[in-house]
Amino acid sequence: MTAHNQPESQAASAAEQDRGKFHRRPITPAEAQRRIAGYVRPAETEQVRLEEAGGRFLAQTVTAPHPYPHFRRSGMDGYAIIADDLLEASSDHMIWLEVVDNIPCGYTPSVSIQSGQASRIMTGAMVPDGADVVVMLEMTETRVEQERTWVGIKRQVEAGRNITPIGLEVKEGDTLLEQGACIGAGEISVLATFGVHTVTVYRRPQVAVFSTGTELLSVDEPIEPGKIRNSNSLMLAEQIRAAGGEPHLLGAVEDDLELARTMMMNALAKYDLVVSSGGVSVGDYDVMGDLVRSGEVEMLFNKISMRPGSVTTGAVKDGKLLFALSGNPGACFVGCELLVRPTIRQMMNSTHDYLPEWTAQLGRDYSKINSFTRYVRGHVSVENGQVIAYPALLDESNVMVTIKDSDCLIVIPPTTEPMPAGTPVSILKLAVQ
Numbered sequence: 001m002t003a004h005n006q007p008e009s010q011a012a013s014a015a016e017q018d019r020g021k022f023h024r025r026p027i028t029p030a031e032a033q034r035r036i037a038g039y040v041r042p043a044e045t046e047q048v049r050l051e052e053a054g055g056r057f058l059a060q061t062v063t064a065p066h067p068y069p070h071f072r073r074s075g076m077d078g079y080a081i082i083a084d085d086l087l088e089a090s091s092d093h094m095i096w097l098e099v100v101d102n103i104p105c106g107y108t109p110s111v112s113i114q115s116g117q118a119s120r121i122m123t124g125a126m127v128p129d130g131a132d133v134v135v136m137l138e139m140t141e142t143r144v145e146q147e148r149t150w151v152g153i154k155r156q157v158e159a160g161r162n163i164t165p166i167g168l169e170v171k172e173g174d175t176l177l178e179q180g181a182c183i184g185a186g187e188i189s190v191l192a193t194f195g196v197h198t199v200t201v202y203r204r205p206q207v208a209v210f211s212t213g214t215e216l217l218s219v220d221e222p223i224e225p226g227k228i229r230n231s232n233s234l235m236l237a238e239q240i241r242a243a244g245g246e247p248h249l250l251g252a253v254e255d256d257l258e259l260a261r262t263m264m265m266n267a268l269a270k271y272d273l274v275v276s277s278g279g280v281s282v283g284d285y286d287v288m289g290d291l292v293r294s295g296e297v298e299m300l301f302n303k304i305s306m307r308p309g310s311v312t313t314g315a316v317k318d319g320k321l322l323f324a325l326s327g328n329p330g331a332c333f334v335g336c337e338l339l340v341r342p343t344i345r346q347m348m349n350s351t352h353d354y355l356p357e358w359t360a361q362l363g364r365d366y367s368k369i370n371s372f373t374r375y376v377r378g379h380v381s382v383e384n385g386q387v388i389a390y391p392a393l394l395d396e397s398n399v400m401v402t403i404k405d406s407d408c409l410i411v412i413p414p415t416t417e418p419m420p421a422g423t424p425v426s427i428l429k430l431a432v433q
């Protein structure tokens, strides 16, 4: 359908429809986030092998079944002895102790140490009872006499040296990892250490992604006048993956209410979360805006006092959330980072659901004034110990190319004055690969 062959019945009610489109009540970004959070349902859980758990979110709290280390551990290759045996040692007075055992890693000592004795011991091996210090091999010399081995030491050593006590890192019963922790290399090391070889994690939220726009070509199609390739769907899929969700690319539909309705309803029925791009503003073919207002879904908001993405729309149907993001790539990107990413992470109980907020100095003047909060894409650098955030030179909602150069969103509060370089600003750090 083109603007020129619009049916008459539609034209007749255009004025009424327009009123519904225009009179949107903006809510703050924080209020939009709060409303969404009220509808987040936790994802189901599943068991995965530890080697496949990277990037997943723990659905169990893990406590330590034993202390770590669980035996007194030597930190050096050397001799386990009693520190008091060296009280008389000095550079001109070598103390000789009899070597009564040799303890490699993985073995238990065969004897306890008595005064006058030493056990040769390796790094990581179990320190024998009685010994309270391990003297490094380099500080010793040995001699063998009548098949008995002696170790000589010329220095005093303080008790406890080179012995890691039981439970130094972790006491039995300590909380190791909280539910909702994202499993990275450090977490895997902890879980492996304590024998957790299968982990209960949240299922990745299954997120449907589709775009609306008669102008959209798929990525493999040649360009045509008036048409563009559908970059938002793939961009969103990557953002969703990075947030911990599993994207499902459903393609694009033309700006047709029925096609969009079918796509949206099918997506809502099949997936945990639905994210669309395009068609949420006030244009004649902005079908997602119309759909959400139609009452078929419960609208949570259709205007947020932010730029880009002021027309970002949120809705819920049968307990499932729908995000109708703006078609403009910049607004689509920001809407996903501010609203979709936290939702995915909240579904997996993440304590780090929202983008981390830092304080920085504005790196160059920012002259656009607005009554809405702006989330300006930018990049951070540290200069003379100060975090500086440089706004992208092209940051309009419809600009695509500078998204890739950004590692933060600079928060410019509503203002009537241009903001000079050096002004303290909040920035939201983007998780850059």
Ligand SMILES: Nc1nc2c(c(=O)[nH]1)N[C@H]1C(S)=C(S)[C@@H](COP(=O)(O)OP(=O)(O)OC[C@H]3O[C@@H](n4cnc5c(N)ncnc54)[C@H](O)[C@@H]3O)O[C@H]1N2
Residues within 6 Å of the ligand: 211, 212, 213, 215, 216, 228, 229, 230, 231, 232, 233, 277, 278, 279, 280, 281, 282, 283, 286, 308, 309, 310, 311, 325, 326, 327, 328, 329, 331, 397, 398
């Ligand atoms: N009269 C008004 N016009 C507009 C307003 C307004 O308040 N009054 N708001 C503007 C703002 S702000 C934004 S943001 C956009 C929102 O547009 P829509 O969400 O309705 O998106 P579309 O109209 O479908 O497309 C906008 C733009 O984005 C391109 N696009 C769409 N989908 C994709 C995609 N999948 N990949 C790449 N690019 C895409 C599309 O071709 C358009 O250029 O409305 C303003 N207008």
Ligand code: MOO
Residues within 6 Å of the ligand: 306, 307, 308, 309, 310, 311, 312, 326, 328, 330, 331, 397
């Ligand atoms: O949604 Mo538009 O991006 O407010 O600029």
Ligand SMILES: [Mg+2]
Residues within 6 Å of the ligand: 278, 279, 280, 281, 282, 283, 285, 286, 327
């Ligand atoms: Mg539009």
